[in-house]
Amino acid sequence: MSKLPEIIQNHEEGIRSEWLKAMSTTVRRSDLMTDSEIQSQTRELLAAIVAGVKSRDITDLDAQAWTQTREVLQSISASRARQGFTPSETTMFVLSLKQPLFTVIRKELSKTPDIVFDELWAATLLLDKLALLTTDAFLETREQIIFRQQQELMELSTPVVKLWEGILALPIIGTLDSARTQVVMESLLQAVVQSNSRIAIIDITGVPTVDTLVAQHLLKTITAARLMGAECIISGVRPQIAQTIVHLGIDLSGVITKARMADAFALALQRSGRAVVATQNGAGAKKQEAKKEE
Amino acid sequence: MERIPILRMGQFLLVTIQVDMHDRLAMQLQDDLTQRISEWNSKGVLIDISTLEIVDSFIGRMLANIAAMARVLDAEAVVVGMQPAVAITLVELGMSLEGVRTALNVESGMELLYELRGDFHEEIGG
Amino acid sequence: MRSTKRETLPIATSADVVLARQKVRQWAIEMKFTLVDQTKLVTAASELARNALDHGKGGHMVVEAVENTARTGLKLTFEDRGPGITDIEAALRDGFTTGGGMGLGLGGSKRLVNDFHIESQPGKGTRITVVRWK
Structure with a gap:
C-alpha cells in the first residue's frame, strides 16, 4: 500500500x-x-x-x-x-x-x-x-x-471603404486563400450594390505574393463586378508581383492596373467626371498674412 | 399566353423580369423585344434583372442574344441590377457575358444609354 | 454519407424545371446555406434539370439532406431515360454541346458544387449526383 x-x-x-x-x-x-x-x-x-x-x-x-x-x-x-x-x-x-x-x-x-x-x-x-x-x-x-x-x-480583413461618391476601395492585407477571397469578394460586391458605386479599387499593396489561384480569384471578382455594372481597378502591384504574373502566364490584359492607389483614385475620379484641382488657398492665406504685417 | 411586359420610354425600352422564367417565356421575350425595337425604332433597351434570383446558362444566353440582336438592329441593350450572388455564380458557371453592357440599376443604365446615344438625348430633351 | 430526408420530383416539362429550382431553393434556405451557396445550388439544379429534359427526354430529381461525420449537405440526383452519354469526359468540357446551347451545363454545374458524379449507360439513361456541403 x-x-x-x-x-x-x-x-x-x-x-x-x-x-x-x-x-x-x-x-x-x-x-x-x-x-x-x-x-x-x-x-x-x-x-x-x-x-x-x-x-x-x-x-x-x-x-x-x-x-x-x-x-x-x-x-x-x-x-x-x-x-x-x-x-x-x-x-x-x-x-x-x-x-x-x-x-x-x-x-x-x-x-x-x-x-x-x-x-x-x-x-x-x-x-x-x-x-x-x-x-x-x-x-x-x-x-x-x-x-x-x-x-x-477574417472580419477585419475586408474593410471596404468609400473614397468618394460612387468610388469604393478595398485594401487587401495579407495572403489571400480561397476561403478568404470568397469573403472579400462577397463583401466588396455587396458594398458595390449598397453604396451604388460604379468603380471599385482593389489595392494589393499588402499582399505578399500572388499565385495562379489568387489571380484567378481576383479576375473572377472583377468579372462579377462587371456583370453587376461596376468597374474594378487593381492598384499596388509591386515589381515582383508583376514579374510573377507574367511568368505564370496570367492574362490581366482586360484589367486596369495602377502602380499606386493614388493613381487608381485619380483615374476613378476622371471616369466619374471629376478632378482634383489645386486651390489658391494656401498661397492666398500667406499673402494676406504678409499684408497684415505691413 | 403569358408574356413579360415591355415598356416604351421615348427612344428606349424597359423590361423588368420579375418572374421565375421558364424557358419558353424567355424565348418569347427574345421574339417580342426584337419585334418592338424594330417597330418603334428604339435606340436602347434596359433589361432590369434586379429581382432575378438566378441566371443560368439558358437565361445568360438569352441576355447575350438580346444584346447581339439589338446591336444588329442599331440599338444598345443594357442589363441592369444583377445581384452579387447571381454574378458570382454566373462567373463560376463560366459565363462572363462579354459584349453585354451592364449597369448597377435602372437609373445608371439610363445614363449609360444617354451617353452611348448622346444624339438622341437632345431630341428627347428638346 | 447518411441521408436524413428525401423528396422526389418529376422532370417532364419546362415548368418542372422551374419547380425543381424552387424546391432546391426552399431546401437550401431550410438548411441555412448562405445566399451565394443557395444561388450556386439552384443554378446547378436548373442546369441539370434542363439537361435531363432536353437531352434525356425527362426523368426525375431526388433532393436529399445528407450528413457525414463532419458536415451536412444537400444532395441532388438527376435520373433520365435518354440516350445516355458516350464520352463523359468530352461532355464535361466547356463548350461541348450536342443541343445547340453554349455547352456550359455539365462542366459549369460541376464547378458550382463540391461533389459531382456521373453514371451513364448508352441507350439506357444517365444519372448525375451532386452534393454541396455546408
Whole structure:
C-alpha cells in the first residue's frame, strides 16, 4: 500500500512553501502574475491533489476523484496561455512540485529505505501525468485563441471603404486563400450594390505574393463586378508581383492596373467626371498674412 | 399566353423580369423585344434583372442574344441590377457575358444609354 | 454519407424545371446555406434539370439532406431515360454541346458544387449526383 497519500496530506503546507520557493528560482514570472495569484493557485492545486490522493488510486487521473484536480489544472493553464506564459513555463509550474515532494518522501521514509524508491516512482508518475494534462490544456486554450483570432482577422480583413461618391476601395492585407477571397469578394460586391458605386479599387499593396489561384480569384471578382455594372481597378502591384504574373502566364490584359492607389483614385475620379484641382488657398492665406504685417 | 411586359420610354425600352422564367417565356421575350425595337425604332433597351434570383446558362444566353440582336438592329441593350450572388455564380458557371453592357440599376443604365446615344438625348430633351 | 430526408420530383416539362429550382431553393434556405451557396445550388439544379429534359427526354430529381461525420449537405440526383452519354469526359468540357446551347451545363454545374458524379449507360439513361456541403 502506498504511503504517498498520507505523506502529501500530512505535509501539505510544508510542501507548498517549499514549492513556492522552488518556483521563485525557476519559473516565477512576476511580470505576468502577482504573488497573491500564485499563492492561491498553489493552494488550490495542492488541495485538489490531496482530495485526489485520498481515493488511493494515484495512476488513473480520469477517475472521478481527480475531477477537481483536472479542472483546477485546466483553468490554471488556460489563464496562463492567455497571460502569455510559454508552454515550458506552464509545465514547470507542476514539475517544480517534484523536488519538495521528493524531499518530504525521503525524510518520512528514512527508516524504511527499501520502499523509498517505490514511493518516489509513484510520485514521479503522478506529477508527470499532471504535467501532461497541463500541456494539453495549455495547447487547447492556445488553439481556441488562434481560432478566435482567425475569425476576427477574417472580419477585419475586408474593410471596404468609400473614397468618394460612387468610388469604393478595398485594401487587401495579407495572403489571400480561397476561403478568404470568397469573403472579400462577397463583401466588396455587396458594398458595390449598397453604396451604388460604379468603380471599385482593389489595392494589393499588402499582399505578399500572388499565385495562379489568387489571380484567378481576383479576375473572377472583377468579372462579377462587371456583370453587376461596376468597374474594378487593381492598384499596388509591386515589381515582383508583376514579374510573377507574367511568368505564370496570367492574362490581366482586360484589367486596369495602377502602380499606386493614388493613381487608381485619380483615374476613378476622371471616369466619374471629376478632378482634383489645386486651390489658391494656401498661397492666398500667406499673402494676406504678409499684408497684415505691413 | 403569358408574356413579360415591355415598356416604351421615348427612344428606349424597359423590361423588368420579375418572374421565375421558364424557358419558353424567355424565348418569347427574345421574339417580342426584337419585334418592338424594330417597330418603334428604339435606340436602347434596359433589361432590369434586379429581382432575378438566378441566371443560368439558358437565361445568360438569352441576355447575350438580346444584346447581339439589338446591336444588329442599331440599338444598345443594357442589363441592369444583377445581384452579387447571381454574378458570382454566373462567373463560376463560366459565363462572363462579354459584349453585354451592364449597369448597377435602372437609373445608371439610363445614363449609360444617354451617353452611348448622346444624339438622341437632345431630341428627347428638346 | 447518411441521408436524413428525401423528396422526389418529376422532370417532364419546362415548368418542372422551374419547380425543381424552387424546391432546391426552399431546401437550401431550410438548411441555412448562405445566399451565394443557395444561388450556386439552384443554378446547378436548373442546369441539370434542363439537361435531363432536353437531352434525356425527362426523368426525375431526388433532393436529399445528407450528413457525414463532419458536415451536412444537400444532395441532388438527376435520373433520365435518354440516350445516355458516350464520352463523359468530352461532355464535361466547356463548350461541348450536342443541343445547340453554349455547352456550359455539365462542366459549369460541376464547378458550382463540391461533389459531382456521373453514371451513364448508352441507350439506357444517365444519372448525375451532386452534393454541396455546408
